[in-house]
Amino acid sequence: xSRAIQGNxxxxxxxETLQRKRLEEIHLKRIRWLLKYxxxxxxxxxxxxxxxxxxxxxxxTMDDFVRKVPFTTKDEILAAQSEAPPFGGxxxxxxxxxxxxxxxSGTTGTPLRIPFTYYDTVKYGEDWAxxxxxxxxxxxxxxxxxxxxxxxxxxxxxxxGVKRMxxxxxxxxxxxxxxxxxxxxxxxxxxxxxxxxxxxxxAETAKRMGVDPKSLGLKYFYGAGEPGPxxxxxxxxELENTYGIKAYELxxxxxxxxxxxxxxxxxxxxxxxxxxxxxxxxxxxGDLVAEGERGENIVTSFAxxxxxxxxxxxxxxxxxHYSETCECGRTWILYKGxxxxxxxxxxxxxxxxxxxxxxxxxxxxxxxSSPYLEMHIDLDERSMDxxxxxxxxxxxxxxxxxxDLEQRVAEELRANLxxxxxxxxxxxxxxxxxxxxAKKMFDHRPRERRIPMAR
Amino acid sequence: MSGLSSTxxxxxxxxxxxxxxxxEAIVRAEYPALQKALKDADTMLHWSxxxxxxxxxxxxxxxxxxxxxxxx
Numbered sequence: 001x002s003r004a005i006q007g008n009x010x011x012x013x014x015x016e017t018l019q020r021k022r023l024e025e026i027h028l029k030r031i032r033w034l035l036k037y038x039x040x041x042x043x044x045x046x047x048x049x050x051x052x053x054x055x056x057x058x059x060x061t062m063d064d065f066v067r068k069v070p071f072t073t074k075d076e077i078l079a080a081q082s083e084a085p086p087f088g089g090x091x092x093x094x095x096x097x098x099x100x101x102x103x104x105s106g107t108t109g110t111p112l113r114i115p116f117t118y119y120d121t122v123k124y125g126e127d128w129a130x131x132x133x134x135x136x137x138x139x140x141x142x143x144x145x146x147x148x149x150x151x152x153x154x155x156x157x158x159x160x161g162v163k164r165m166x167x168x169x170x171x172x173x174x175x176x177x178x179x180x181x182x183x184x185x186x187x188x189x190x191x192x193x194x195x196x197x198x199x200x201x202x203a204e205t206a207k208r209m210g211v212d213p214k215s216l217g218l219k220y221f222y223g224a225g226e227p228g229p230x231x232x233x234x235x236x237x238e239l240e241n242t243y244g245i246k247a248y249e250l251x252x253x254x255x256x257x258x259x260x261x262x263x264x265x266x267x268x269x270x271x272x273x274x275x276x277x278x279x280x281x282x283x284x285x286g287d288l289v290a291e292g293e294r295g296e297n298i299v300t301s302f303a304x305x306x307x308x309x310x311x312x313x314x315x316x317x318x319x320x321h322y323s324e325t326c327e328c329g330r331t332w333i334l335y336k337g338x339x340x341x342x343x344x345x346x347x348x349x350x351x352x353x354x355x356x357x358x359x360x361x362x363x364x365x366x367x368x369s370s371p372y373l374e375m376h377i378d379l380d381e382r383s384m385d386x387x388x389x390x391x392x393x394x395x396x397x398x399x400x401x402x403x404d405l406e407q408r409v410a411e412e413l414r415a416n417l418x419x420x421x422x423x424x425x426x427x428x429x430x431x432x433x434x435x436x437x438a439k440k441m442f443d444h445r446p447r448e449r450r451i452p453m454a455r
Numbered sequence: 456m457s458g459l460s461s462t463x464x465x466x467x468x469x470x471x472x473x474x475x476x477x478x479e480a481i482v483r484a485e486y487p488a489l490q491k492a493l494k495d496a497d498t499m500l501h502w503s504x505x506x507x508x509x510x511x512x513x514x515x516x517x518x519x520x521x522x523x524x525x526x527x
Contacts, residue, residue: 012506014463026508033513119498119514123505274505302513 009264009329011133011165015274016330020322023331027277028062030302035059035069038308043089044080045308048072066279066288071298071311077255078110086113090307093117098306102153102254114153114255115306121160123303124257127272128161128250131261134328135248137191137220139166144189144218146180146198148435149173153254154225158193161258167191177205181216188217192243195225196235197438200371203242214244221247222262225437230268231337231357234364235371251338253316256301256309260335263328270332275303278333279311280320283343294319296343297335315343317355345441347377347385349419354387356441362416363389363423366409368397372431378444385445388422389413395428467509474500 010016018026036056038045049055052070059065080089087095099118103111116124132138143162147155149171162169170187172180180202184192192199199221203213221229221239228249229236239247248262251269259276260269271278280295281288289295297318301309321334341355348354356375363369372392380386391409393402402425409423432439474497481493501515 014507018508029511030513033511037513118495119502122498122502126502274508305514 009134011130012274016130016134016270016332017325018273018331020331023273024062027273028065031062031065031277031300032056032059034300034302034305034308034310037305038092038310041092042308044076045092045310047089048076065311069311071281071286071313072309073313074112074255074315077307077309078112081113082110087115087307091115092308093306100156101151102156103151104254105152112255116304117306120304120306121157122164123275124157125160125162125164127252127258127261127275127303128158129165130272131222131248131250131269132161132165132167132191134264134330135220135222135246135262136264137165137167137222141191141219142168142170142187142189143191143193144170144172144180144184144187146172146192146194146202146435152436153252154436155193157252157258158222158224158250177202178209181206181209181211184216184218185211190217190219192218192221192245194221194223195434195436195438196221196223196228196232196239196247196249197226197371197433198435199223199239200235200242201433203239213242216243218243218245221245222250223247224250224252224258226440227339227341227357227360230263230266231340232360232364234361236266238371249338251316251335253299253314255304255307256299256312256314257303259299259301260338263326263330263334265327267326268334268336269338270326270328270330270334273332276301278320280318283315283317283346291321291323292319294340297339317341317343317346342441345375345377345443347387349385349387349421352417352419354417354419354421358417359387359389359413359421360440362412363391363409366405366412368394368401368405369409369425370394370428372433374431374440374442376442376444379446386420386422388424390424390426390431392428392431393425397425399427463507467504467507470500470503470507470509474504 039049039056054068077090081087083089097117098115100116100121102114145155159169170189172183206213229247230249236247250258250262251260252258260271263270277300279288279298281298283296294317297314297316299312299314317340318335321336325331326334340357345356346353359375363373370392374390376388405425406423413421477493477497481490484490484493497515504510
């Protein structure tokens with residue numbers, strides 16, 4: 001078989017190096033198929049497009065798709081589900097064909113229900129396999145899942161990915177953090193699958209148990225669920241130095257897919273353009289932003305056909321690049337730094353958009369800060385946005401030094417972002433630990449004061 | 456066209472031929488166990504074509520359970 005088909009550092013060299021023109025041709029074909037499928041099978045999309053006076057056959061070009069087809073929001077899917085629970089008009093296949101059902105935590109309201117057929121789980125899993133292969137993980141590797149399974153999509157899709165590529169699965173479901181360390185001592189997995197902050201917590205627990213995290217024999221960290229090693233260089237450094245590993249991340253959304261597997265350069269993640277199409281829009285007005293600019297990621301999935309997502313507003317802030325081939329050889333869109341923040345949690349302080357990852361990187365650049373922090377956005381006495389960052393001090397820092405540290409971090413933020421952000425240092429162990437997504441952003445502003453598209 | 460393209464074309468045709476055989480077997484299979492195994496096989500063949508950028512329909516289409524078929 002030829003090298004092009006067999007792959008060499010690529011899981012599928014054909015797709016990963018396909019030229020933009022050909023990618024766009026295939027995307028258009030798939031979009032047209034998807035629009036017809038959704039119009040015919042999903043009450044949500046039929047009604048939505050009917051109300052706009054759009055028929056699938058009207059969409060003949062990518063420009064038609066961009067201009068004529070409306071965005072889809074999570075609230076629309078939730079409303080369609082609520083009409084006839086569990087899935088109502090959002091589902092596009094026979095309910096009997098659904099294989100696996102998930103739901104979001106519902107921390108910001110009603111949980112979103114997420115159904116998949118068997119084939120959808122295959123495609124979803126494949127997203128992970130692309131990233132595994134790109135960074136050097138192979139079927140001879142073994143994966144430790146520091147994950148509680150349950151109703152949250154989370155790392156279930158990673159499990160499907162391991163099944164796609166091959167590899168050993170070691171499940172840490174239902175185990176305590178201490179027991180997970182013991183599992184890893186016995187089974188010597190080579191890949192740790194966890195959220196980044198939980199991986200840090202695991203390492204701290206290991207040290208408390210007298211176990212050097214390096215002795216666990218891990219070779220890779222492959223995480224997801226929150227800003228990780230490509231968005232936060234200090235976090236990457238900490239993970240890599242603590243465990244003696246290489247740290248990578250994947251960008252995914254439970255209701256859409258594991259859309260962007262890791263780039264081996266650790267600059268960000270690449271959109272899997274075999275399964276997804278994206279455009280990036282200004283969250284304020286919905287206008288598309290140019291390459292290299294930041295905006296809200298708008299995703300269409302060719303892989304999630306059970307509950308289709310077409311021009312779906314992810315609320316994730318990304319910076320996209322596509323016209324130059326990445327150093328790794330991939331032509332797929334690069335999300336530089338992966339997810340930089342959430343539309344919901346952008347604070348506009350004196351006209352400057354302040355993103356979660358920018359703040360986190362700057363805080364972590366000051367020695368004496370720990371990875372545990374919270375960002376609170378609120379209105380000040382003049383009704384202007386302001387932010388308070390609460391940071392856990394490193395255990396080595398005496399309490400008398402907190403004031404000095406607060407000033408140094410505030411100055412670092414002011415010098416780099418050009419805005420004043422209040423900083424408060426708190427003792428080690430003061431902030432909660434999370435096994436899944438760490439909650440770092442807290443928005444106390446009234447709903448009407450948030451960015452319009454995030455409301 | 457290069458030899459590479461020819462290899463891709465041959466491979467695509469081979470997979471399409473395999474799908475035809477599997478679909479024919481699905482129609483003849485009487486037991487649910489056999490039907491399901493063959494549908495899984497066809498799903499993987501469809502996926503193989505996807506991997507080559509060669510699928511037109513994003514889903515293989517079978518009768519649903521409601522229509523008297525078994526789950527995909």
